[in-house]
Amino acid sequence: MNIYDISKKAGVSIATRSRVINGSTKVSPATRAKVLAAIEETGYTPNAFARGLGLNSMRTIGILCADASDIYLANAIYIVESELRDQGYNSILCCTGYALDKKQKDLQLLISKRVDAVVMIGSNYVESDDRDNNYIIEAAKKIPIMIINGYLDATNVYCCLSDDYQATFDITKKLMGKNIKYFLYLYRSESYSGKKKLSGFRDAFEDCQHCDHRELKCTVEITDIVNQIDSIKQSFPTIDAIICSDDEIAVGALKWAKKNKISIPTRLSVVGFNNSKYATISTPELTTIDNHCDSVCKNVVNNLMRVFNGENIPKKLMLSTDLVIRETTK
Amino acid sequence: MNIYDISKKAGVSIATRSRVINGSTKVSPATRAKVLAAIEETGYTPNAFARGLGLNSMRTIGILCADASDIYLANAIYIVESELRDQGYNSILCCTGYALDKKQKDLQLLISKRVDAVVMIGSNYVESDDRDNNYIIEAAKKIPIMIINGYLDATNVYCCLSDDYQATFDITKKLMGKNIKYFLYLYRSESYSGKKKLSGFRDAFEDCQHCDHRELKCTVEITDIVNQIDSIKQSFPTIDAIICSDDEIAVGALKWAKKNKISIPTRLSVVGFNNSKYATISTPELTTIDNHCDSVCKNVVNNLMRVFNGENIPKKLMLSTDLVIRETTK
DNA sequence: TTGTATGCGTTATCAA
DNA sequence: TTGATAACGCATACAA
Secondary structure (H helix, E strand, O other): OOHHHHHHHHOOOHHHHHHHHOOOOOOOHHHHHHHHHHHHHHOOOOOHHHHHHHHOOOOEEEEEEOOOOOHHHHHHHHHHHHHHHHOOOEEEEEEOOOOHHHHHHHHHHHHHOOOOEEEEEOHHHOOOOHHHHHHHHHHOOOOOEEEEOOOOOOOOEEEEEEOHHHHHHHHHHHHHOOOOOEEEEEEOOOOHHHHHHHHHHHHOOOOOOOOEEEEEEOOOOHHHHHHHHHHHHOOOOOOOEEEEOOHHHHHHHHHHHHHOOOOOOOOOEEEEEOOOOHHHHOOOOOEEEEOOHHHHHHHHHHHHHHHHOOOOOOOEEEEOOEEEOOOOOO | OOHHHHHHHHOOOHHHHHHHHOOOOOOOHHHHHHHHHHHHHHOOOOOHHHHHHHHOOOOEEEEEEOOOOOHHHHHHHHHHHHHHHHOOOEEEEEEOOOOHHHHHHHHHHHHHOOOOEEEEEOHHHOOOOHHHHHHHHHHOOOOOEEEEOOOOOOOOEEEEEEOHHHHHHHHHHHHHOOOOOEEEEEEOOOOHHHHHHHHHHHHOOOOOOOOEEEEEEOOOOHHHHHHHHHHHHOOOOOOOEEEEOOHHHHHHHHHHHHHOOOOOOOOOEEEEEOOOOHHHHOOOOOEEEEOOHHHHHHHHHHHHHHHHOOOOOOOEEEEOOEEEOOOOOO
């Protein structure tokens, strides 16, 4: 069933049929009705491939993320996909993992599938070594690349992120103001946003004489965190606060505190990051930094539409965060 | 840059070029080298739309799920996508929500995009009223439909699910054996698998004289659960065990117990479902039913490949579950 | 307002 | 082993 069959059935030319399908106004009501009737009767659907070939677009966006099962990324995927579809675009999802070669390969794959743009969800796509970001810059020569929570200065690359540096800086300062002196920072990733968070934490100590802090890079396995904190305790006996780069790590910190019978928040403050569902699932419920993932995602889709529209949009859009106070801080 | 440019550059016909691209053996090493050199030199990539038009396939599978941010569905999406890509297929993700008309519309949309098959993740796609499942049956006339955790008996529809009925039946019986008498069952969804779980729970009471039980349909908001359990307490004062249709609800039950200072597992047993990350994030860690989501998903993709291959596949594949005992049961 | 002719970049069929 | 040519189904410029 194709355009010719429909045209024949309706007794019009294929051009007229095309006008009806695509909602052109330049067609008389009578002929439009004829065509619509024929379409209805036959259950005809336009062939998307042929359409794509002619228009050089199937209105499809590639979504790249390391791991769709990660609670934070999953939420972002959900929002991005929904927003895109509201705009008439479908999403091809590609879970790349964290290895560079796989990320490159998958981005290439999406481009070969002729997607109209790619949205990279997660700061892990921007590498520390600038040469490793060439794959993004090359891709951006063909289609717009949108990066969520990462920043890369390149043509046709548009970034939207939350102010992670300020967030960790502010919460650390805030806790210092509550007479907290000994801080431990837990993190897992040294991605773009991972580094921002870490420097925010570090910089907070610049003018604090009586404070001290340690940084600990945890393994991916949350169950190991308890032992890892134990081991740092030997050289850093007092811990008043643990700031974590995500909520899952913060849950690990809570489990450590529980095992060592350290009462929260009286003797220890714990702060998470992301304001994910983990924050309310956990007991006690986590004080955490809300980086407004949904706003970031909506901004990205909105910006992408404007790029398609030929508008000039900022290459870097930074959104502020909010502290959500629950049960793990005073 | 298209097939003609490459052919001209290599000094061969477009047919020969096509043979090289598609790995046909019927081409001499010399000409193959010429073509490959031309491709390499120009950085040519075949046009996927034109290819799709010719082959009537772009090797794309539609994934339908209600909510990609749900921890359970997100995990399934991740596995399905990864497995599909291993087989050379891309995935178009569509988050439909739970409303029937949206599900119908989105399935239709995927078909109009000419996907090779659709994978429905989540038992919410099979409706109670059989007439409402017509949209699936109709779709299956065009492409294979794979259903994860739901069952529908129709041509070209293939289902893979875990034995949820047996799971709740067994755990309830098991707890009865430990002198537990008063059971509360908490659930949110009346989907296909939701109903199976509920009947498993109910049937466990058939030959138990001294036992009693209640069922409570919770609202979606987990924070309401505490109040909802409180209210049932008035007509059902003693609760020895709470069985939940998913881990998130179980966390709600834990929060209720904590608020009422009921010690777990000594005075109350709580059992979750899914063995999701929530089970280990929560405190105490949840005893839960592992329905082996990963195995189910892998089976589905594997079966789909066999369907494409023209093999005869069972229309219903049931996998057994396992109980994972942690801290919320004796 | 409607119809005709052509291009989009492949794959596939049939000869050579 | 290679090449010419016909589909594939649609959009659109141009003509009527």
